[in-house]
Amino acid sequence: AQSVTQPDIHITVSEGASLELRCNYSYGATPYLFWYVQSPGQGLQLLLKYFSGDTLVQGIKGFEAEFKRSQSSFNLRKPSVHWSDAAEYFCAVGALFKDTGRRALTFGSGTRLQVQP
Amino acid sequence: DTGVSQDPRHKITKRGQNVTFRCDPISEHNRLYWYRQTLGQGPEFLTYFQNEAQLEKSRLLSDRFSAERPKGSFSTLEIQRTEQGDSAMYLCASSSQQGPENEQFFGPGTRLTVL
Numbered sequence: 001a002q003s004v005t006q007p008d009i010h011i012t013v014s015e016g017a018s019l020e021l022r023c024n025y026s027y028g029a030t031p032y033l034f035w036y037v038q039s040p041g042q043g044l045q046l047l048l049k050y051f052s053g054d055t056l057v058q059g060i061k062g063f064e065a066e067f068k069r070s071q072s073s074f075n076l077r078k079p080s081v082h083w084s085d086a087a088e089y090f091c092a093v094g095a096l097f098k099d100t101g102r103r104a105l106t107f108g109s110g111t112r113l114q115v116q117p
Numbered sequence: 118d119t120g121v122s123q124d125p126r127h128k129i130t131k132r133g134q135n136v137t138f139r140c141d142p143i144s145e146h147n148r149l150y151w152y153r154q155t156l157g158q159g160p161e162f163l164t165y166f167q168n169e170a171q172l173e174k175s176r177l178l179s180d181r182f183s184a185e186r187p188k189g190s191f192s193t194l195e196i197q198r199t200e201q202g203d204s205a206m207y208l209c210a211s212s213s214q215q216g217p218e219n220e221q222f223f224g225p226g227t228r229l230t231v232l
Contacts, residue, residue, distance in 0.1 A: 043208065043223040090159050105221060107159030
């Protein structure tokens with residue numbers, strides 16, 4: 001079965017510093033990979049996605065992520081963090097339902113980002 | 118606003134009561150998903166509709182839970198005889214058959230508290 005691991009439960013960075021959030025996945029085939037962000041009281045917003053092609057993908061709000069098949073990783077990066085980036089970040093893999101071939105999302109447990117002034 | 122909407126946003130109920138939540142997906146989306154998110158965890162898949170057909174149900178969806186999408190538009194999730202362990206955020210998402218199959222757009226969620 002597919003799984004997603006986000007090793008860092010909580011990260012604190014200073015405003016203007018660079019950021020990398022880690023995500024490792026387990027899936028037997030080529031994965032569909034996503035990063036979502038969730039602010040308090042809000043739903044999940046898609047930051048970026050990887051389906052195929054270029055392994056470095058650009059997303060909204062200045063975020064990017066790199067798919068590394070050899071490491072089963074899809075880490076999220078941002079060169080300079082803004083105070084408004086403080087939120088919870090979820091990595092997800094889209095995997096096939098066993099019986100129907102249709103897809104569901106399996107999420108990691110999230111990384112909470114705090115931004116210090 | 119043409120995003121996914123959910124109602125109510127918050128629900129407090131006593132153990133043993135029934136509750137019903139509603140989700141209105143993006144209008145042209147024919148696929149609808151329900152997830153549950155407990156504190157400190159990522160969302161967990163509950164069930165999936167394509168049009169009015171419920172095509173997948175997670176083992177998390179006990180027999181106290183039922184979901185419907187009668188006309189292939191809005192959906193309802195009912196929990197009967199609520200338990201304290203049902204306290205969670207219930208998220209709805211929708212996606213289009215035209216786009217990448219798993220690009221799901223999420224609503225703001227309904228937070229359920231069972232006393």
